[in-house]
Amino acid sequence: MNGKGDTVDRSKRRFIKRSVGLLASGLAAGGVRSAAAEPPEIPPSMKVPGAGMGEYGSPAKYESKVTRTLIRSQPGTTGSGASRSPLESLEGMITPSGLHFERHHSGVPDIDPAQHRLLVHGMVKRPLIFSVDALLRYPMISRIHFLECAGNSQLLYQPTPPTVTAGQTHGLVSCSEWTGVPLRLVLEEAGVDRSAGWILAEGADAAAMSRSIPMAKAMDDAILALFQNGERLRPENGYPVRLFLPGWEGNMSVKWLRRLKVVPAPIMTKDETSRYTDLQADGKSLMFTYPMEVKSVITRPSHGMSVPGPGLHQISGLAWSGNGAIRKVDVSTDGGRTWLEAPLVAPVLPRALTRFRLPWRWDGAAAVLKSRATDDTGAVQPERERFIAEHGNNAIFHFSGIQAWSVAANGEVKHVYA
Amino acid sequence: MSTRDLAGVMLALVLGGCAGAGATSAALEGPNLGREATPAQVAGWDISIGPDGVGLPPGKGTPAAGALVYEQKCQACHGARGAGQPNDRLVGGQGTLASKAPVRTIGSYWPYATTVFDYVRRAMPYIQPQSLSDDEVYALTAYLLNLNGIIGEGDEMNARTLPKVKMPNQVNFIVVYPPRAR
Numbered sequence: 001m002n003g004k005g006d007t008v009d010r011s012k013r014r015f016i017k018r019s020v021g022l023l024a025s026g027l028a029a030g031g032v033r034s035a036a037a038e039p040p041e042i043p044p045s046m047k048v049p050g051a052g053m054g055e056y057g058s059p060a061k062y063e064s065k066v067t068r069t070l071i072r073s074q075p076g077t078t079g080s081g082a083s084r085s086p087l088e089s090l091e092g093m094i095t096p097s098g099l100h101f102e103r104h105h106s107g108v109p110d111i112d113p114a115q116h117r118l119l120v121h122g123m124v125k126r127p128l129i130f131s132v133d134a135l136l137r138y139p140m141i142s143r144i145h146f147l148e149c150a151g152n153s154q155l156l157y158q159p160t161p162p163t164v165t166a167g168q169t170h171g172l173v174s175c176s177e178w179t180g181v182p183l184r185l186v187l188e189e190a191g192v193d194r195s196a197g198w199i200l201a202e203g204a205d206a207a208a209m210s211r212s213i214p215m216a217k218a219m220d221d222a223i224l225a226l227f228q229n230g231e232r233l234r235p236e237n238g239y240p241v242r243l244f245l246p247g248w249e250g251n252m253s254v255k256w257l258r259r260l261k262v263v264p265a266p267i268m269t270k271d272e273t274s275r276y277t278d279l280q281a282d283g284k285s286l287m288f289t290y291p292m293e294v295k296s297v298i299t300r301p302s303h304g305m306s307v308p309g310p311g312l313h314q315i316s317g318l319a320w321s322g323n324g325a326i327r328k329v330d331v332s333t334d335g336g337r338t339w340l341e342a343p344l345v346a347p348v349l350p351r352a353l354t355r356f357r358l359p360w361r362w363d364g365a366a367a368v369l370k371s372r373a374t375d376d377t378g379a380v381q382p383e384r385e386r387f388i389a390e391h392g393n394n395a396i397f398h399f400s401g402i403q404a405w406s407v408a409a410n411g412e413v414k415h416v417y418a
Numbered sequence: 419m420s421t422r423d424l425a426g427v428m429l430a431l432v433l434g435g436c437a438g439a440g441a442t443s444a445a446l447e448g449p450n451l452g453r454e455a456t457p458a459q460v461a462g463w464d465i466s467i468g469p470d471g472v473g474l475p476p477g478k479g480t481p482a483a484g485a486l487v488y489e490q491k492c493q494a495c496h497g498a499r500g501a502g503q504p505n506d507r508l509v510g511g512q513g514t515l516a517s518k519a520p521v522r523t524i525g526s527y528w529p530y531a532t533t534v535f536d537y538v539r540r541a542m543p544y545i546q547p548q549s550l551s552d553d554e555v556y557a558l559t560a561y562l563l564n565l566n567g568i569i570g571e572g573d574e575m576n577a578r579t580l581p582k583v584k585m586p587n588q589v590n591f592i593v594v595y596p597p598r599a600r
Contacts (some may be wrong), residue, residue, distance in 0.1 A: 077544060268533050288594055
């Protein structure tokens, strides 16, 4: 759609003209297809009664290949690792709970909610213990937010493009409606000393995963989440209760939450010192890089897919920012020489995945697709090359550069650095 | 519950809602269902240790004692003398952090010695976490610090000595929270 040397405005005008032309020709083309290949008029499903009701639904059996992907664990373990959401197979902004990414440090614990307790102690007037039943009686809020592992997209730190799908590079992000108790309610009940500054959050898993949380975040929008997408949390997402910190690196939203200790300074746990710190090219490391930066990825078409011939296609992708709402997403089909603003799909919510979709008439020539997100703080997603120049290849965490997909003349889509 | 009680709660909600559009809970009121924890209960739960050593239990250990524990309980995953394989390497890597192949170990990367104690006690060995005695954890911590050349062979680690250990890479961490204005 964007010819060489086009300005953005010129390409926009051309794009609109072509889109209008496309709709008309698309209608005409619909009638040309051979009827011989179509199913018979009365399909079998209309000749016998269908299956009965079920207690808990499952996806269609024809969708059995849509699963979490790139499931990897530390050697000798089954539960210390990650699984990723298959972003290229999903649409809209909500991730089904069963396809929400996982990152565990010592597996998924089996916790009986009747036995589980949350302790709030440290710099408080009264240390308090809460049962899950008690928490379920508190006033709740519901928020739609993404959760992103700090290590998402880390394959793009590699010097050569990883030849894997969009889900395998970017699928350590998912988006759900989270429902639970504002954390500040239980902190205030315990008589929290607000001058304390920090709160140590600890999980009831075999790693006793723990992170230090700034008091300001805890008192602002932190949630003791009990429900995800309408149902109680899945075990792999922290059942029966997890901490949820909107927009911040996922590791801090401690699952299976059992303890909150109000403290004067960070505890310096393993996962805020030896991990989840970002080693820069000069050997220095950034510590406490909490919000996830503005980012986007085109999910369709993406690596491993094939664009089935010239004509009208839909580009679809996701954008998000831990610092606010997405203001705009620009899409390029010529490797970033020219850009076109893609329509955002409502609702556009702060710290939530935001879907963008754009019709694309492919002329059959080689193309390079990119998306570039801007959030409402004005932060713009950088080109990968610039990001690497600034941060080096060693940081592991917080990669937020632009992702590029090449489309060859034969329609094959591949991951490229461009 | 009388309708008047309900109305009171609702009124507070509405007023609070107007005042704080961005806040999640300014107007919400909890039912106060937390039960007060006894000091004994808190002590039983509280295993975290700050970099100042607050929370370190009584006990002690030397590198020599730690070597014995390491061979029995750690070596299968972390290799002889912390060399790594099949899991994380624990020793060496000093001077590699600015290279193309940085090696992040306790010695080359970790900023606080107390973190070794805290992490080993809460999460190691992987298949049997929280099974080591405090003396064993002090000894392992001493062994790993000694292998990395940070403390001497005869140095005992305990609640007094461990927080005083200066980790060589601590000076290379830049704290970026809270963020500076753009």
